[in-house]
Amino acid sequence: MEHVLEKRFPLNAEDYTLYEEVGEGVSASVYRALCVPLNEIVAIKVLDLEKCNNDLDGIRREVQTMNLIDYPNVLRAHCSFTAGHNLWVVMPYMAGGSCLHIMKSNYPEGFEEPVIATLLHEVLKALVYLHAHGHIHRDVKAGNILLDSNGAVKLADFGVSACMFDTGDRQRSRNTFVGTPCWMAPEVMQQLHGYDFKADIWSFGITALELAHGHAPFSKYPPMKVLLMTLQNAPPGLDYERDKKFSKAFKELVATCLVKDPKKRPSSEKLLKHHFFKQARASKYLARTILEGLAPLGDRFRMLKAKEADLLVQNKALYEDKDQLSQKEYIRGISAWNFNLEDLKSQAALIQDDDIPNAEEPQRDKKQKDRLDNFKVSAERLSAGAANHSDDAPTQDKEDLHLLFQDGFNNLQDLEGSLVSFPTKPLQALKGCFDMCEDDINNSSPRDLDHDGRIDNESSRPSTSLQQNTTSQQKKFPSGSLLPDNFLFPKMVVTDGDRDYLQTKYSSERNHSGPLQYRQKRDTNNLPLVDDTSDGAFFRRRGRFTLTDLSPMGPSNSTSGPVVSPTSPPNQNFMSTAILPSLQCILQHNGLQREEIIKLIKYAEQSSGKNTESVEAGTGDMLQAPPATTRERELHFQVIQLQQSIGSLVEELQRQKMKNVQLEKQLNSMANRVEK
């Protein structure tokens, strides 16, 4: 174990000198710094607690986990303390930066196989350790694999980790929707039966592809599409022309990890014995091959930021362009779920047409492609026909018209099928307020998804985002609610580059001081991306995913009608048609729930008047925030907890109901068989 841990790192910001920023994630900025009394270079992760006040639990968890874990391949915190409204987490400085940064700056096409084997071997050792100690990392990806100057590899970022031995709410959190879409296992998206450490194995497989290609599969797509593709398509693999250079062992390893059925995935321990790792070398090898000659981390980070800023400027005019948008998301690490109606419409428009079967989707998607091609051809002809306004359109056009609707309908059904596969969160968001009934259960059978199975007749597909990191953490609310576990008062969301902050409505205070100044600048830069939830809109956010919860008075209501215009591509309209009713339903539902929450908050506020002292006493040491803020936070927690308990109960009930229905069905069919 690391002897450095025996040193006592001071718990006072004045004992540290902050240097340049070397990284940023969804919730924090990371700086190189000097610990003055120990004369040691460290990394300090600075989180603005005021902006994360809906996620204190996650932060606390991250810090606790980082403090407790003691393993060479896992990044451990030296110490943590609050400084003003910031939380500082002091860690060993990993001068090589993350694998993602290294790839972005020097290896855009990915690493060579021996490098990948070495990196993955170290990461897998970390996973074996974590799993053996009951932790699920839940965010394995190149951006969280850090290297020090000697090539030592550490898995970082416990912001969304979960403990498998947890009980109560924390246990339930494993049924929540957490992770970054491109790396997220299908079962995490589906939330049918919760998930376990096998979710990390999926992410590990995606990370293997990321290291091999320089980006994760589907990295260019928006999050919603990533989810659909992961659930619908066959798992990605190393089966393309460009992958010929990789060994059979590597291909096998990836295929072993990327099996949709988590039960069929190996444990981390078993995976460690895979013959692919025979080519893994010592960490010095990494220092020699990929770190030598690299610019200092701060410089590389600055260069990436500059590139990113350039891209933003270039893209500004093309902002509406879908590919540019998703590329921008990728570059900036935004993987926000955004249920703003307009955005959703444009996302829906992305789902079909030309890019469903893409270069990464070979033969197995041909059927689907043919169908879509037919649809497109028909749509184009129809558009041409419509443009002529001709009553005596040729018979062919009439046939096409029929075909268009026929195919359009199929297409719509495909989408519906996909949506049904999200039994809770995204499902409800998109499909509407499902009350689980027998039909839903039938529809949500995983078999429905397996149109083009490759492995185990399955179908799925992941994707990425550069500074990656999109986490959504929501509780399941089978009744159709999108209420998050960290739901707060009406707030507005400020999209700040790759993070979104909940801010009290109308409050514009941001941190202009100290190390977060740069963030302020970035906010300004990113204004075009601010997710305008406008008046009355309220919203939630958790880590990497953002759900914009539309208020009934939200601006999008006026545009909610799926008007089929001859000037807009017909297939887009079909997709919109599929989604819009669901959205309207969500709007209504969330309106009701919002009222409930407000009532709860009022109630909590009233009782807090009586309990001010005890609430304040309950504040953790870690967060030495001013009393007013603390009280507010505690109240929020109480409300959230109440909401979670209700949600969990409803959830449990629904689960039992589903089980009953399934059992009933089985019994009936058995009885039928017996009768025959």
Ligand SMILES: Nc1ncnc2c1ncn2[C@@H]1O[C@H](COP(=O)(O)OP(=O)(O)OP(=O)(O)O)[C@@H](O)[C@H]1O
């Ligand atoms: N100890 C460290 N030494 C050097 N760089 C680091 C260190 N810790 C983090 N970084 C850099 O900062 C980036 C962001 O850090 P981190 O992932 O912990 O933040 P975060 O907000 O929790 O991110 P996310 O939740 O998006 O993964 C990392 O991707 C990495 O490049």
